[in-house]
Amino acid sequence: MATQYHTVGKPSIRKDAIPKATGQEKFTCDVVIPGMLYGRILRSKYPHARIKRIDTSKAEAMGAICITFEDVPKAKYNERIVSVPSATFKDRTVLTNKPLHVGEAIAAVAAETEEKAEKALRLIEVEYEPLEPVFDPIAAMKPGKPSLHDSIILQDKVVEIKNNIAAKVEISEGDVEKGFREADIVIEGTARTSRVYHTQLETKSAVVVPEPNGGVTIWTTTQTIHNCRILIGEIFGIPLNKVNVKKISLGGSFGSSIQMNSVLPITVALALKAKRPVKMCTTREEDMYDHCRYPMILKYKLGAKKDGRLVAGEMEVIVDIGAHNIQAYPLLGCTAGWLVSLYKMPNLKFVGKAVYTNKAPACAMQGFGNPQVNFIAQTMMNEVAEKLGLDPIEVELKNYVGLGDVFWGQGPTVRSVIRSCGVEELIKKGAEMIGWKNRGRPQDKKGDIVRGIGMARGFHTSSAGGPMAGEAVDFSGAMIKINEDGTVDVIAPLQDMGGGALEAGLKIVAETLGVPLDCVELAPTDTCNSVYDVCLHATRGVYAGGGTLKKVAEQVRQKLLEFASRILGVYPHALKIRPDENLKQGVIYAEGISGKEITVKEVAATARNKNWGTIAAVDSLRQGQCPPAYTVYFVEVEVNKRTGEVKPVRAVIGADCGTVIDPIYAVAQIHGSFYRGLSYVLCEDTKYKRRTGELTNKGFLSGYNILKAEDMPNPDDIQVFFANTYEETGPFGAKGIGEAAINPVPAVVANAIYNAIGVWIREMPITPEKVLKALKEKGGN
């Protein structure tokens, strides 16, 4: 499919590759403003406390600017405004006088150097009244347990919180009781997924300059400059045209910057008080107390017929959201949606509860509930197949949601019909490539070290688009203009988490305009000079962001052809454009008519000299669909039955992302996500001390166990291939890939472990200790 294009589908060196590899790329922490102060934040020692007295006089005596709860706006807000107001639960303030987790911000200082700020911080005297904390989500729901939030704000109304339940979602389809009665086999299981830290490279940072007009100029770590602007405007009562958030490279995120980061409003408050620029770069320790993946307890009951067809499913999910409700309600809806969209299940019941605990607040992380649901659903489907004596592949092919079915892209309110699906192709080809038929049975494998092959499939939505407005806002905007020399400026507030969404966007622009990729550059962008874009999340970069760029580029192309038509005397719709790599220009021509040719540069220069105006367009796009991107994983692991160690050794990974915009970065996204998923399922977790509510690793990255390069399979042993699909609603047939790439990884590893040693382990992380224990228990039976 891709061969008809000159830029799309061809490998290229992304424009930020060299600056990033050579250390020249600028991130928020590189921003230096003359006269700026350095900020530091005082964080709670206790997991739950009331601040009785806070004395900043000693810090102020050494010249530091100090702020406490008394100095910040009191209105509650929610830092994530991707959802519409009716689904946005507000429970926090800029600083608090009732900290709800160790590490919550209670005061902040700004001083001439970071060292001075650190000293000032230690001079602040705080008198705490410690309150009883609660760390376990099940215990937190019991009556008599301490309440974290008595009430929150939902659409300007006060809503009471009972039993620490922050949000609840119930969904029911068909008759689940009847379904289980009709089933030939019913199995039940419980999975626990871990509280993983995002481990993104860049810690949350902000630089804020107070402007003479009463406004602020901001650089900050974010996936959404426009939402940061709206929030800062709202919280501090500044008109939006005086809040300018500048787009700057993001040092990775994995979802942790979907919300305005917690330090930006603190930095704004400091800068406004100091009347000087303030820079705040958090340390790794602070960042580890700032966010994590949503950990879940998933109880699942599954009913199937003898032939493997599913008839009923019942799931109960409890999410430990930590101290704040950043997006628990959309999370629960999505979690239900991921299950609904995984299998055709005529009878289904889903109950999800999100519970407050005195821990770091959980937030979005690559997959947003999908890897968690996939872990239990795909391992239990495998178990059903094994119990029925069927090939798990056959069972998957019988039950998957595919072409023509309804897909829930972002919970129950964002649905669309599937128009492209490569699942069958990916499963069949992948099975062939890994040697699925020869994987053997666990009981036949001999020796201390055995191997097993697992299969799991997954998907993720491409954007939160849909035919109707749902609970998630989803549209992008961009401006594109052709310069007087034929080069192109793209002014897009869309962010790039590192996966290459913006590079894909530039390729889409080059393809649409018919100019060489070298002619197209991202222009410096901020909220004042760009139109609204919701956020980079939900695997929407290529599909929705790229789709918007295509729409705007088509308008630019139209204007370009109209101007060229005036010069050449050929009708605009009869003109074509081709990139000329020698001229480094797009060339507009009338096919078959010699002499009717002109470069884009000549058209743009003529338009200027004759005062026709700039060849430019600005527009927004809401995608009317949310097509799923699919992935199928086959992974081989080696398990040492004497030590419980699990080593992934080989993988075949198939992906359906529609048209592949860039083969190098699509493969890289899959490799990276596979590694990230392996670390998630095999070793990562943030644990808390029972008494003090501190992280057991105290926030030290050195004490947080992640897989390292040496623990990973050799990249040469990972084969990636793509489905031959075309998504008619996406730019040049493309869908997303981002989050789809990680979702089946936990399940595929658990399935491979089963194939090696014959035990199901459903508590993440699957550590050697747990494997060995499970083997011993099995042996004992």
Add this chain to the structure above:
Amino acid sequence: MVNTRILVNEFEYFEPKTVAEAVDLLARFGKEAKVLAGGTNLLVDMKLEKVSPKYLIYIGKIPELRSITRAGSDVIIGANVTFFEMMKAAELKDYPLLREAIESVQLEIKRMGTIGGNICNAAPTASAAPPLLALEAKVKLVSKRGSRVIPLEEVFVGDRQTSLAPDELLTEIHIPALDGGCGTAFGEIKRKIKFAAVVSRQGDTCKRCRIAMGGDVERPIRVRNAESLLEGNRVDENTVRSACEAVLAEIDPENWYVREIAQYLFPKVLQEAWERAR
């Protein structure tokens, strides 16, 4: 909450050019001073504010601590030789177990970390400790009061605790030549358990053996009880099992997982050394 981006506490910094200058400083400042070598442990501890030395004595500018030489049948490694330099050193080719133990150290630590620092930090998981213990290495300690050479085994007295006096500087590690025909082996399960073994045999009888252990244990040690159960005896399933019991006796009974894997790894390492011996 600590701030690991900066070193919060202030200290005075010295760069002595000779051992004499260094021990002079140690004599002056004693417990208030810390010796800085590769810094892979000390700087982390300082950032975490676990230690806050008033004086920092950097020994990386003392040339004599950076060489590997031979003295008679011994090989002498300067305290400031990095893991990376040890991996490349021709003088250490005859001690494959040392190389094996260092090989798995992560690259950044290999480049920065030094052998002297690894010993003086005295972590139970110290990479070089088990092979050096099994090789019966000695260390030279220098102070203004004089110098002494003691077995490495006597250095490790507890978790991150050494027997060095506050004014002493570890300057050299002495490794004796291996017995002709002996077999050596090293094995580890990362962060959990490490074994090093040096075995000499006469037919089916173990003539001499040295077994050392490190990892998730109190400190790096020689397992002398295991050694004496093997020496002078046939090496077979029974003796290996009783040697393994002696190893387990040195591991915390609560630490079930490490005990389990020790039972897998120890016989493997011992067997490997045994088979390599002639």
